[in-house]
Amino acid sequence: MKSKWTLLTFLTDCAPASKLLTIKTSQDASDLSTCTTFTGNVVVAADGPEEIALDGIKTILGNIDIENVAKLRSLSSTSLQAVTSFTLNNLPLLEELNIPALKNFSSLKWSALPKLTECKIATGALEGEIQEITIYGTSLKSLDWLTWPIGAVLNITANDNLKAFKIPYGTINVGSAITLSSNPSLKSIDVSSLGGIYGGLAISGNAIDTLSFEKLESISGFVQLNGDYKNISMPALTKISGALGVDSTADIAAFCVSLQEKKLAGHYDCTSNTQKANVPSTSETPTASSPAPTPTPSNSTDSDSNNSGFASKAAIAGVVVGILISLIVCLGIYYFVRRRARKQVKEISPKDPEADSVELAGADAMSVSMAGSRMSLNELESPVVRLEMASGRMRQELPAVLPVEMDGGWESGGETAGSVRTVASRAPLVRHELPG
Numbered sequence: 087m088k089s090k091w092t093l094l095t096f097l098t099d100c101a102p103a104s105k106l107l108t109i110k111t112s113q114d115a116s117d118l119s120t121c122t123t124f125t126g127n128v129v130v131a132a133d134g135p136e137e138i139a140l141d142g143i144k145t146i147l148g149n150i151d152i153e154n155v156a157k158l159r160s161l162s163s164t165s166l167q168a169v170t171s172f173t174l175n176n177l178p179l180l181e182e183l184n185i186p187a188l189k190n191f192s193s194l195k196w197s198a199l200p201k202l203t204e205c206k207i208a209t210g211a212l213e214g215e216i217q218e219i220t221i222y223g224t225s226l227k228s229l230d231w232l233t234w235p236i237g238a239v240l241n242i243t244a245n246d247n248l249k250a251f252k253i254p255y256g257t258i259n260v261g262s263a264i265t266l267s268s269n270p271s272l273k274s275i276d277v278s279s280l281g282g283i284y285g286g287l288a289i290s291g292n293a294i295d296t297l298s299f300e301k302l303e304s305i306s307g308f309v310q311l312n313g314d315y316k317n318i319s320m321p322a323l324t325k326i327s328g329a330l331g332v333d334s335t336a337d338i339a340a341f342c343v344s345l346q347e348k349k350l351a352g353h354y355d356c357t358s359n360t361q362k363a364n365v366p367s368t369s370e371t372p373t374a375s376s377p378a379p380t381p382t383p384s385n386s387t388d389s390d391s392n393n394s395g396f397a398s399k400a401a402i403a404g405v406v407v408g409i410l411i412s413l414i415v416c417l418g419i420y421y422f423v424r425r426r427a428r429k430q431v432k433e434i435s436p437k438d439p440e441a442d443s444v445e446l447a448g449a450d451a452m453s454v455s456m457a458g459s460r461m462s463l464n465e466l467e468s469p470v471v472r473l474e475m476a477s478g479r480m481r482q483e484l485p486a487v488l489p490v491e492m493d494g495g496w497e498s499g500g501e502t503a504g505s506v507r508t509v510a511s512r513a514p515l516v517r518h519e520l521p522g
Contacts, residue, residue: 100125107127107129109135110131118140118143119141121143127148138158144167148170151173152174166185167188167190168190169190180199183207189212192217192218193218194216196220196222197223198222209231216236217239221243221245223244225245228248228249238263239265242267249274251269251274258280258307264286264288272294273292275294283307286309289310290311290313291313295316295317296315296317302320305327312333313335320345324348329354331354336358
């Protein structure tokens with residue numbers, strides 16, 4: 087043992103260099119039991135032993151953290167008095183838990199322990215303050231051993247076999263919160279010791295139907311009560327400077343009326359018969375019941391019906407007229423544009439075709455006169471244009487010239503003069519005369 091851990095004093099005080107011990111076998115648990123004080127955290131391997139007994143060790147200056155160990159059935163220690171935190175999570179076969187000497191710890195967090203129906207833990211007086219206790223998803227039948235003051239959180243949720251619980255405190259202090267929720271067999275919650283709630287209290291989803299806050303005088307924190315309550319009483323309540331919300335599926339109208347009669351300042355809601363919706367929630371000045379709102383008549387008079395039908399028909403007629411007017415306007419625009427386009431095409435043709443002519447005004451002058459300012463496209467493209475002599479001109483003939491005959495015949499080879507090649511032709515020449 088001493089070869090594994092450092093010897094802190096002449097006593098058997100042990101501390102691993104890694105500040106961690108993993109229990110894999112029963113022998114590892116026996117080695118730890120030889121220490122009086124262990125400095126570090128203790129965990130158990132997932133494939134750890136079925137039974138762990140830590141008899142002999144008194145103090146663990148660290149945490150015990152046992153999670154997801156499939157085979158663990160029993161955890162016990164007759165000597166362990168102090169540990170920083172004690173966590174048990176998802177241990178499907180754990181059914182025996184005995185640590186009766188424990189009296190000093192800061193948090194206790196147990197969850198998913200379906201086989202755990204009872205335990206022996208911290209049976210003596212406690213030392214120090216507990217910051218958190220969470221008991222979630224167990225099969226514990228009783229929590230009578232849970233009588234210690236809580237500094238921050240007390241959460242009792244989803245414990246199927248829990249039938250009764252007592253809040254042992256006179257006050258719930260600022261920064262503290264107590265939650266009792268979704269415990270299907272929980273039929274009795276004793277809150278008779280509470281004189282003041284300065285932190286939070288939430289009770290919902292249990293099987294209880296009666297809550298009697300006999301000594302409660304002041305609510306300066308937040309209180310929320312939801313369930314199937316038939317009777318709630320707070321006879322000594324004189325002050326609400328925080329918030330109070332009460333919601334029941336059963337009839338608690340008497341309690342809501344008592345709150346109204348107290349005329350307390352602060353914020354509070356009281357709702358009775360939520361399944362039947364008979365009583366709305368109230369704020370600051372709640373009442374047990376409220377008159378139902380005046381129903382709106384389901385049938386209108388004949389006059390209203392006729393007017394409504396006439397208005398509906400008029401609206402339909404208006405829509406139809408609007409559509410017809412739009413169609414007429416569109417057709418008018420279409421025919422107007424079409425007619426204008428045809429008119430422009432007609433204006434392109436000449437008005438007086440005979441007025442278009444081309445005259446030869448002289449040897450070096452020619453004028454073209456057109457009808458108006460437009461020119462006929464067909465005549466401009468015509469291959470024949472009639473040309474006439476200007477008025478007052480006399481027809482003249484070119485002077486006669488004696489015909490000149492070319493030498494008959496032709497040869498393929500000819501003489502070249504410079505860059506011009508002459509060719510003699512042997513083809514017969516034809517005499518042409520210019521018109522006389």
